[in-house]
């Protein structure tokens with residue numbers, strides 16, 4: 228008995244001590260849970276550059292542990308606070324981060340918040356600077372039961388007036404499928420400007436680094452636009468205000484050539500298997516003709532998208548000073564924007580537009596760089612076979628296709644006339660020739676203009692001489 232009692236007393240003492248530790252831990256845990264701040268996360272998908280006359284702000288609020296209680300947006304300026312009342316909160320979909328929830332653990336809450344800040348709703352907010360404050364609170368016990376709270380404050384400009392655009396060049400003559408240049412000045416705060424032709428946008432570049440508000444823009448009227456499509460200058464500022472300006476121009480619609488190509492079995496046998504074997508992403512369609520149609524249609528599209536990507540790796544300066552050169556002693560075998568009909572055993576099987584020039588001379592003839600620039604791509608490029616793309620700055624690039632051999636590497640500087648490879652029949656080529664395309668911001672344009680010294684003088688050199696003399700003829704430079 229005594230033994231048992233002693234043992235019981237000792238057990239009671241240990242139990243009480245244990246209980247005290249538990250209670251102390253619970254008390255500490257409770258205290259911690261009410262003083263800490265288990266805040267939700269606030270994240271902007273795009274940086275907020277400013278507030279304009281009609282700004283739509285979007286941000287995400289995510290909370291892994293707690294339920295979201297409130298979201299607020301306010302603007303502070305000169306000691307005054309303006310609440311933004313036009314808020315909409317919706318579940319951010321899809322909530323990939325939600326994952327599995329185990330027992331007590333609530334799935335993450337993920338919300339998309341859209342705030343509309345309109346000038347008419349905030350009549351007392353002045354142009355200048357302001358602080359945008361975004362807050363979010365949850366239902367946690369933290370901050371003495373007021374909930375976990377996150378807050379983001381951003382110092383931003385407030386602009387009510389859209390950018391001003393002043394067109395400086397007077398004459399603009401555009402051939403459908405061809406190029407042109409306009410020079411204009413934009414007001415401070417403009418972050419993006421360029422020429423919009425139908426669905427296409429061509430960005431502008433500073434004429435001189437020391438005066439970034441005077442802009443030059445090489446633009447095209449792409450071959451596939453309807454002649455009635457408008458050509459306009461568009462400028463946006465950091466507050467999201469936009470100006471659309473018309474400028475004088477004359478468009479000359481063109482009639483493009485049509486041609487018919489007969490697909491023969493020997494041709495398909497020669498060109499299709501090498502492309503299929505180098506393009507692992509293409510699935511065998513079961514016949515040479517079906518594989519050809521996949522290459523001629525789908526792969527052509529994919530590669531047009533890749534050319535748009537290459538155009539983003541352009542120098543902000545002209546890298547060239549002289550007209551572009553055409554390969555000497557060549558015969559032009561296909562024109563720009565030829566509408567091609569493909570026949571197989573007398574049946575029409577495909578239509579595509581040929582967006583370059585096919586130049587034929589002798590087999591494996593040397594291919595020169597059309598102008599000074601930097602190689603942005605050198606390698607196998609699907610329908611173009613072994614190809615080289617050279618950047619000449621401000622969105623202008625040239626492509627050389629079907630090469631038998633390439634003698635330059637990506638990243639290399641090249642001079643006008645420098646050997647870049649030899650012609651051949653790699654890719655979709657019916658015989659040894661050089662395929663030459665001029666690209667403006669990834670869009671194929673008529674090369675003939677760029678070969679013409681008079682056109683270069685009237686459209687480019689003379690305009691630059693008038694508005695940016697020191698730029699033209701300056702030593703080519705690269706941006707870092």
Ligand SMILES: [Zn+2]
Pocket residue numbers: 561581583584585661662663
């Ligand atoms: Zn071609």
